[in-house]
Amino acid sequence: MRIKDFKLERFFAKYEFSAPYLLSSSDCESFTVAELLALEENAEEQFKNLRLGYTEAQGNPELRDEISKLYDNVKPEEVLVFSGAEEGIFIFMNVLLEPGDHIIVQCPAYQSLYAVAEAIGCRVTTWEMKPENWWRPDLGLLKKSICENKNTKAIILNSPHNPTGFQFSGEEFDAIVEIAKANGLYVFSDEVYRFLEYDPRDRLPAAADLYEKGLSLGVMSKTFGLPGLRIGWIAAKDRKLLRRLAAFKDFTTICNSAPSEFLAALALRHREILIERNLEIVRKNLELLDAFFEKHTGLFEWIRPGAGPIAFPELRPDIDVEEFCVDLAEKNGVLLLPGTMYDIGGRQFRIGFGRKNMPEALKEFEKYIEKNL
Ligand SMILES: Cc1ncc(COP(=O)(O)O)c(C=O)c1O
Known part of the structure; x- marks a missing residue:
């Protein structure tokens, strides 16, 4: 089987482990092994003895x-x-x-x-x-x-x-x-x-x-x-x-x-503990995004997501969205995902808000747009 490169994964491979502010991740805040093992009394012992x-x-x-x-x-x-x-x-x-x-x-x-x-x-x-x-x-x-x-x-x-x-x-x-x-x-x-x-x-x-x-x-x-x-x-x-x-x-x-x-x-x-913690992060971060896009309505078109930790807003200025995302990653270390990775035209980009440090990433994004847009 010959299969084309996975565009999104190749783009992430370039920046995901070097950009300090991940603002397009699709996963929610992670847990450590220690946090999981602390969920049950005997879990650590059982884990150590696992064959x-x-x-x-x-x-x-x-x-x-x-x-x-x-x-x-x-x-x-x-x-x-x-x-x-x-x-x-x-x-x-x-x-x-x-x-x-x-x-x-x-x-x-x-x-x-x-x-x-x-x-x-x-x-x-x-x-x-x-x-x-x-x-x-x-x-x-x-x-x-x-x-x-x-x-x-x-x-x-x-x-x-x-x-x-x-x-x-x-x-x-x-x-x-x-x-x-x-x-x-x-x-x-x-x-x-x-x-x-x-x-x-x-x-x-x-x-x-x-x-x-x-x-x-x-x-x-x-x-x-x-x-x-x-x-x-x-x-x-x-x-x-x-x-x-x-x-x-x-x-x-x-x-x-x-x-x-x-x-x-x-x-x-x-699962209820994990879901509740991550849903709380998502809900709070989504409120921040609502306020951010309301403030910058001249720069972005915001279609509020119905569920999940990601959304797909659009840049209003007529600039190349891929160049915009690369410039943002290189100048301010903030990673967004250009919509071009989804094989569609337009100027959409993916923004992710399931992580705890999303508010800092958003602030850094704001610094960039105030200086560059
Ligand atoms: C819609 C969708 N399906 C499947 C996957 C693959 O999930 P995983 O990387 O955990 O295999 C992803 C990951 O981003 C996804 O967004």
Whole structure:
């Protein structure tokens, strides 16, 4: 398989570990190993005595048990654990899709959600989200694309959305699932930002709970702030498909890291604590962003996100957004992500607000714009 470079990851690789102010991260504030081990009395002792052999390929049973509790109606046997969400996307696409198949992807999108399918030789229709519609994609266009492409196999969704922070309403999400059901399509639902709804009433049902061909992609990286664990999963009712995904995993990572599985299970047993802490950071930082964009309304167009730790505002001045972000990183050490990394035109950039030091990063950003814009 020949696959194009992952633009966003290549951009981050250049600056992420040198820029002092990360203002575009999509993950929330992290936790230390010591903080996690302090969540339970015997955890430290158990962790020290953990054997570092191969682990169960489907994922540690205790971990799958905890993951299944994130859903209404998913059993531990209906969960397959991966090395990050990224491996789940890669394997799902490779197992489900054949060259010539058609899929529909809500776009702009995290690149692997369409690039893996393209590399396999599929035709990808982008289900466009536009700023003039507050990023809300048009259900009519989804239906039209399915009608016009009889070989459509799957709809790829992501809500809360990277990079816009758009969140479907419950009615819209149900309607999409009904369209998929009527046409026998898989729904691959990237739910890695689930549980970061500012208002819990905005939480969507999980695709795996709604539909036998629905797959829910989850991860420890974003809401739980634990990307270094590299633990993600797919929850699905379609056990035959899950077995095929597990068989493909024998060629990628075989099984997951034992220390990561232990820490992920521990974290999920105390998920309310982790979610609450990160949601509080996100809510406070979002208020700061509202005030910041209100103050600089002449420079930026602000579309307030509906959920999650990222948003996708637009620069008003007619300047190249990539040059703007590079200049900002080089002069003031503040990292924003230009929208060009998502293969779209326009002058949007991604701003992330799940980190504790976001207020300082925002101040440094303000210094830059006051001097340079
Ligand atoms: C929408 C979306 N899906 C999947 C991933 C991949 O997650 P991970 O890096 O934890 O594998 C990301 C990471 O940024 C993402 O934003």
